[in-house]
Amino acid sequence: MEREKLGIKEYIFIASMLFGMFFGAGNLIFPIHLGQLAGSQWLTAGIGFLITGTILPLLAIISISITRSNGIYDLAKPIGERYATFFMVMVCATLGPLFATPRTATTPFQIAFGQSLNSSQTPIALLIYSAIFFSITYSFSKRPMGIIDSIGKLLNPAFLILLTVIFVFSFTRPLGKASSQATTALYHGGSSSFLNGFLQGYNTMDAIAGLLFGIAIVTTIKGLGIKRPTMIAKVAAKSSVLSITLEALIYMVLIWIGATSLEYFKISADGGIGFSQIAMHFLGLPGQIILAIMATLACLTTSIGLSTSFAEAMHSKFPKIRYEVWNILTCSFSFVFANVGLDQIIAWSTPMLMFLYPLAITLIALSIASPLFKKARIIYIMTTAFTIIPAIIDAIASAPAVISASSWAKIILSIDKRFLPFAGYGMDWVLPATIGFTVGLIIYLLKKGTIKNTIMD
Incomplete structure (x- = not known):
């Protein structure tokens, strides 16, 4: 049955779905690491990070809405059909089985277990963890229309509750004063901090993910009864603004926490280690457990979104291969590449x-x-x-x-x-x-x- 508008609860659910799809592996570790690198320049670097980490993904969703495209291929088609196919496959491969999706398993594993396992234990532990992780991903992503229930109503709220616990301790008992911390060489000066923050935002992969997620967003909105292209565009834009605003606030808090942590810790090799140290400082072993659960939930929601979007995009372009087959392929290859290591x-x-x-x-x-x-x-x-x-x-x-x-x-x-x-x-x-x-x-x-x-x- 066709509908003319959605209620506030449905907008919130779509926004929650988008947030869960966007906020995953890199979204947890890179802001913390950026804060440690930028030190007192955390705000300037953070603004640069927000442009590529939040504004560009929002513009990606809007671009799909404005052009009424069904995905990356339609968006790039004015350049040429061959280029559009090339660009779509490159983006899908990057966000799918080559890099982004495997990273959704290796990042929470590194945060939760990487520091407590020796070199001989890590390979088998990662093998078991990633096998369970991608089995769950496959189970949730088998039905595209179930994505709003699995991400928006279940996993995402649980993640936000766990993240709030860490934030409360960070604000009530801050590690230090961010404005007095030293900066690394690349972040000396406002322009350098801004540009390096801008480039760090690439690592979230959210701008290109926004191009891929457009398919899942349109499918979900249509499933809720909105059929007219103009209304689909409006619903997508409004929901995206809600989602991206929340994400931007979380990013800035994470960057600030990273900068304040320099009072106690040296710059970590990656944000996963830094976040683990911060959680241990505030909450001890319970903090480690909370962080492990939080990271797994955050990355699992993104993994489900990426796998679903990858399978839908590839099936749309190469319809002879069923959605289920593409879904099995991306989950299987993601499992294989995850075991290469973060x-x-x-x-x-x-x-x-x-x-x-x-x-x-x-x-x-x-x-x-x-x-x-x-x-x-x-x-x-x-x-x-x-x-x-x-x-x-x-x-x-x-x-x-x-x-x-x-x-x-x-x-x-x-x-x-x-x-x-x-x-x-x-x-x-x-x-x-x-x-x-x-x-x-x-x-x-x-x-x-x-x-x-x-x-x-």
Whole structure:
């Protein structure tokens, strides 16, 4: 039965579902680590982090709503069908079995058990933990329409309650004063802190996840009886604002906690270790147990959302393979790659994110602005063509030493730093993307006759 509007409870449930899908592995560990790195510059770095960690995911959802797309493929199709397929598969693979989904198991394992197990015990323990983890993920994600019940009504509220316990202790008995803490070299100065915080937000993967989650969001909204495209867009936008606002508040608190922890602890190797130390300081062993449960719940909700969205996206593009088969594939391969270990997953996911994020950011911006130039293909094509080369270079620069330290890579990176601004920050794509957009816009206006008519007048 078709409906014209939803009630407040349904908006809250959809927002809760979105929050649970977004807030997972990296969302717990990276803000803590950023706070420790930024020290007294935590607020400036946090603002940069919020842009890529919350605003871009919100814009990703809005871009799908504005263009009335069914997912990543439709959104990128103006650039070309082959490119759209390539971009969709790359995003799905990154968020699915290659990086993001395996990380949802390795992160809570590292937080809960990594510090208490020796090197000989870790492999078998991770094998057992990840097997149970992805069995649960598969069980919950078998039915796409059940996702709002499993995430929005059950797992997500439990996570928020557990997270609140940690926050209460942090505010009532703060570890130290964040504004007086030392900063690391990369975070000296406001602009450096902001840009590095901006890049740290890539690690959450939420902007590209927003492009993938759009399918699950639309499916859920339609299942609630909203059928008209304009109403689907409004419901998605309103629910996203609720979800992202809550996420932004949590991020800033986590970053602040990370900065205050420097009073007692050294900068940890990753945010998982830092969070574990903080929980142990406040609550002892009960704190460790709470943190282990909290991390598992948070990452499990994201794993369910990623697996569901991956299977739906791939089935939509390659319908000969059933949803159930894609779901089995992503859960199985995620289990395999999870057992490689968290450090290796992070090390190899970083270059992929440095490549995908510039392309995702420009695609989101073009999609939102598309009504102004009627989705002109030339603007999409030129912007993407000028963006993709520096994006590849950024991926090389952030790759493990086996690639980034090679002789050929050093030559490419030296040329890049010499001619493109912000190359040292991984932002060398900004100027080329702007040039590409400008060139595409000029060509579009010339074809339309706007510039010619203006000159003649």
